[in-house]
Amino acid sequence: MDTAALDAFDQQLRRDLSPGDGHTAVERTARLTRQVSTIPQGWSGIVWSDLDEDTADAAIAAEVARFRGVAGFEWKHYHHDRPADLPARLLAAGLTAGPDEAVLVAEAAAVPDFAPPAGVTLLDVTDAAGIERAVDVHGDVFGYDVGGLRARLLAQLAAAPDTLDMVLAVAGDVAVSAARTEYYPGTEFAGLWGGGTLEPWRGKGIYKALVSHRARRAQARGARYLQVDALPTSGPILARVGFTRLTTTTPYTFG
Structure with missing residues (x-):
């Protein structure tokens, strides 16, 4: 492969x-x-x-x-x-x-199903309010300014909603994790992004549940491959659910 x-x-x-x-x-x-x-x-x-x-x-x-x-x-x-x-x-x-x-890749069909832990529900985001809520989770988890991400995703939702899936993991009324899938028309790929979980909720299987949820949605959309640019925190989890390493990427930016 x-x-x-x-x-x-x-x-x-x-x-x-x-x-x-x-x-x-x-x-x-x-x-x-x-x-x-x-x-x-x-x-x-x-x-x-x-x-x-x-x-x-x-x-x-x-x-x-x-x-x-x-x-x-x-x-x-x-x-x-x-x-x-x-x-x-x-x-x-x-x-x-x-x-x-x-750079990790898996066949979407080969990713197993993982249910979220007890008390946690996965919600598909369909509107701007959901995007706002998911981006706020990213800001809390990753600690960076999410203003640019918020504006880009809201613009994407308005202009090309079929290229974006976003999902929230909620415990009661509290959003504890968020992740998204970006679709690339005319390709076999869907990209998995985000997947940040608030610290008290880590290690409970939420990330794996978000991966399998997005895999099923990507399958339904006709994507063959799931692709992730993985940091060391998520790489081992993804390897355990069937992702393999294709290569490594390094971003170069203006200092």
Whole structure:
């Protein structure tokens, strides 16, 4: 599965990426694919490159000149990208490396079903109020400013609701965890994002329940693969439910 999945991932979610949510443009050259947000709070970046020792520096310089000062710009470097010293060249151009993330993939149909723990219910988000509630959970869990995420998801819900699934785990009236799925039209993939759980509720199986819930919804939507950029906290859990590592990605941003 690894080779076929990696080839599909590189082609469908990187080189031939679809704009998807209605608020992004995708620009392709022979050497690069970039996603460019058409709204201020959106994400822009390089999602695929095919460079070599002779073309890398000029390509990097052109992208730095274009995107310097653009909030949310990121060069997503994958560790199988060429040339081998691309990370050093990105650093030399003034970009800053973020933490490594494991790119994990599973066949949606192979993910087992996990029920949430007693007292916890999973609720599918269908409106702006639900988005607000889910984003607030992300802010509490991850401790960063969620203003940009809030604006982007609300815009996505309004413009392209079929590209987004969001789910809340609630205990009584309290939202204790939130996660989302992003769909990429014309591909075999659905991306799992978020999955943050409030500290007192961790270790109870909520994250696994959110993964299986989203797997069933993705299956119903025709997605073959589930893809996650996983931090060390979630990677081991995902490995236990059938995800395998394709590659590693590192974000490079303006410092």
